Amino acid sequence: MVGESGCGKSVTAQSILGLVKVPPAMVEGSINFAGKELIGLLEEEYRKIRGMKISMIFQEPMSSFDPLYTIGQQLMEVSKAHLPLKEEEAKKRIIETLKLVHIPEPEKRYNEYPHEMSGGMLQRIMIAMALITGPEIIIADEPTTALDVTIQSQVLNLMQELQSSYNGSMLFITHDLGTVAEIADRVHVMYAGKIVEKASVVELFESPLHPYTSGLLRSRVKREYKGKDLPYIKGYVPRADQFSTGCRFSPRCPNAMVKCQEMTPPEFHPNQNHIVSCWLFEGSDKSEDTNNQGS
Numbered sequence: 001m002v003g004e005s006g007c008g009k010s011v012t013a014q015s016i017l018g019l020v021k022v023p024p025a026m027v028e029g030s031i032n033f034a035g036k037e038l039i040g041l042l043e044e045e046y047r048k049i050r051g052m053k054i055s056m057i058f059q060e061p062m063s064s065f066d067p068l069y070t071i072g073q074q075l076m077e078v079s080k081a082h083l084p085l086k087e088e089e090a091k092k093r094i095i096e097t098l099k100l101v102h103i104p105e106p107e108k109r110y111n112e113y114p115h116e117m118s119g120g121m122l123q124r125i126m127i128a129m130a131l132i133t134g135p136e137i138i139i140a141d142e143p144t145t146a147l148d149v150t151i152q153s154q155v156l157n158l159m160q161e162l163q164s165s166y167n168g169s170m171l172f173i174t175h176d177l178g179t180v181a182e183i184a185d186r187v188h189v190m191y192a193g194k195i196v197e198k199a200s201v202v203e204l205f206e207s208p209l210h211p212y213t214s215g216l217l218r219s220r221v222k223r224e225y226k227g228k229d230l231p232y233i234k235g236y237v238p239r240a241d242q243f244s245t246g247c248r249f250s251p252r253c254p255n256a257m258v259k260c261q262e263m264t265p266p267e268f269h270p271n272q273n274h275i276v277s278c279w280l281f282e283g284s285d286k287s288e289d290t291n292n293q294g295s
């Protein structure tokens, strides 16, 4: 899932895990996990899913661990909360998972504190924490944003490696299209709390349809821009209490029409497996063809 900062990506992830406090917040719609509706689930039931079937990797490895407990104690707490393992078995599983994420000398690191680790190492330990229970889905919320560029690629390489060996799905949240190109199979583009385009990664980069996606792709820094003004999308993502009527992107959209300011565009399917919410594609809907082909 990709979009600018402030467009609602992290709130969406937190809503999936039931981490948004209701009230004062409001979570509407439907979150369907393995045939189960998660909205309105009791906290007690959520605890059986959160961390066990869906786990999360957070943005800030440095602030996500408790500085007063060793890495081993914190991983053991996760194991005790979710797995029916005796302490020795759990420790063995933790050490194996630390090895899986390439932590050197995992037996020694088990007894060390977070301040004794680098940012990259802590992020890999957070990935281990997410993997320990063997979840069906991992939500990775900008897991490389707080890291140096060289460490970012190490962590991304690790996640790609896990993707091919780990028998589950990953929802990777980022504002960085370079990361999307490296890691994603399918991309959902979010703007102002709504998904505005869905496509395979190849299709999205080769034939973006939504004016916001095209703007994001144009805004990537390239060598040929040297000495010239960099292209950018004018304006800012609006706050939730300032959404315009109709299409939420209309105040920033170079293609906006009168209709865009009056009516919210529904989803159109101009190509098989490519979905866009934009009035420019009205009448190009191939969803019936797609449905007929059983997709």
Ligand code: SF4
Pocket: 210, 211, 212, 247, 248, 249, 250, 253, 254, 255, 256, 257, 260, 265, 277, 278, 279, 280
């Ligand atoms: Fe632009 Fe209109 Fe499409 Fe919104 S619906 S992205 S304003 S053309």
